[in-house]
Amino acid sequence: FIIPDFPGFTKHIEDFYWKCKSNIEGKVAAYIPQLAHMNSEYWGVSICTIDGQRFSIGDTTIPFTLQSCSKPLTYAIALEKLGQEVVHKYVGQEPSGRNFNELVLDHNKKPHNPMINAGAILVCSLLKSLIKPEMTLAEKFDFTMNYFKKLAGGESLGFNNAVFLSEREAADRNYALGFYMREHKCYPEKTNLRECMDLYFQCCSMEANCESMSVMAATLANGGICPITEEKVLRPDSVRDVLSLMHSCGMYDYSGQFAFKVGIPAKSGVSGSLLMVIPNVMGICTWSPPLDMLGNSCRGVQFCEELVGEFNFHRYDNL
Numbered sequence: 001f002i003i004p005d006f007p008g009f010t011k012h013i014e015d016f017y018w019k020c021k022s023n024i025e026g027k028v029a030a031y032i033p034q035l036a037h038m039n040s041e042y043w044g045v046s047i048c049t050i051d052g053q054r055f056s057i058g059d060t061t062i063p064f065t066l067q068s069c070s071k072p073l074t075y076a077i078a079l080e081k082l083g084q085e086v087v088h089k090y091v092g093q094e095p096s097g098r099n100f101n102e103l104v105l106d107h108n109k110k111p112h113n114p115m116i117n118a119g120a121i122l123v124c125s126l127l128k129s130l131i132k133p134e135m136t137l138a139e140k141f142d143f144t145m146n147y148f149k150k151l152a153g154g155e156s157l158g159f160n161n162a163v164f165l166s167e168r169e170a171a172d173r174n175y176a177l178g179f180y181m182r183e184h185k186c187y188p189e190k191t192n193l194r195e196c197m198d199l200y201f202q203c204c205s206m207e208a209n210c211e212s213m214s215v216m217a218a219t220l221a222n223g224g225i226c227p228i229t230e231e232k233v234l235r236p237d238s239v240r241d242v243l244s245l246m247h248s249c250g251m252y253d254y255s256g257q258f259a260f261k262v263g264i265p266a267k268s269g270v271s272g273s274l275l276m277v278i279p280n281v282m283g284i285c286t287w288s289p290p291l292d293m294l295g296n297s298c299r300g301v302q303f304c305e306e307l308v309g310e311f312n313f314h315r316y317d318n319l
């Protein structure tokens with residue numbers, strides 16, 4: 001086993017869980033009713049190691065929408081199907097240093113990276129126009145959802161239509177980003193902007209829980225092979241690129257501090273989920289809706305800090 005004394009390890013995870021539970025900081029996202037109505041008490045932590053050991057505590061089977069946690073996944077599919085060279089003709093690798101939905105492109109008039117809204121919308125246009133362009137909208141939705149599901153080893157993955165409809169309704173900024181990129185000819189030829197935006201909102205509205213998300217994280221931790229099904233879902237070079245950008249850009253405007261303090265590739269979403277990948281060891285997912293000023297889950301960030309305070313999972317520990 002990769003973690004020989006698993007019960008001893010999970011005892012610590014339980015301690016961190018209870019410690020973070022008393023953290024009542026932060027505010028639940030309020031830009032759509034479905035998120036605004038989330039109970040701020042929800043708090044769950046799930047772990048899946050690369051050899052399939054599992055542990056969950058708290059609200060780990062209640063579904064939540066992936067939101068920005070879908071960004072590394074769509075980026076992974078694009079890399080897998082198109083290769084790094086093609087994907088990065090369209091999108092950069094640099095932290096933007098700005099808000100995740102800021103109306104800004106880099107010096108080459110490309111989105112800064114695939115982990116912010118502009119970059120993720122662009123990646124959706126690549127999924128739509130470059131990968132099997134003959135697919136209908138319905139087939140493209142199924143294709144993307146099935147891919148997410150494979151990453152999760154076939155475990156809980158759904159779609160929340162109410163969130164999708166709300167996202168599409170409350171999306172002035174995302175449309176502004178979409179048009180701004182069209183003005184600068186960012187998309188592949190023949191991109192239909194409305195359809196591309198819909199795919200982006202659909203990806204944000206996919207629904208999972210801590211348990212299934214921890215399997216997705218574990219698939220990334222395991223070089224693209226799902227530890228539950230043993231299926232090879234991604235190539236190691238795709239995984240490397242995804243983890244590199246999660247490390248530098250995954251935590252919004254806290255990414256630099258998070259890379260410094262925690263040193264683990266991670267991605268957070270506005271529903272309060274946090275995906276963490278400890279390469280060659282395990283995947284972790286935490287979920288707690290209240291967010292800090294920068295949009296990261298308060299309990300989630302605290303959990304990460306507790307974890308590296310006790311264990312040497314920081315990328316630059318043990319040198």
Ligand code: GLN
Nearest residue numbers: 067068100167204269270
């Ligand atoms: N649906 C949100 C948006 O597009 C996702 C962003 C997030 O999770 N930060 O603005």
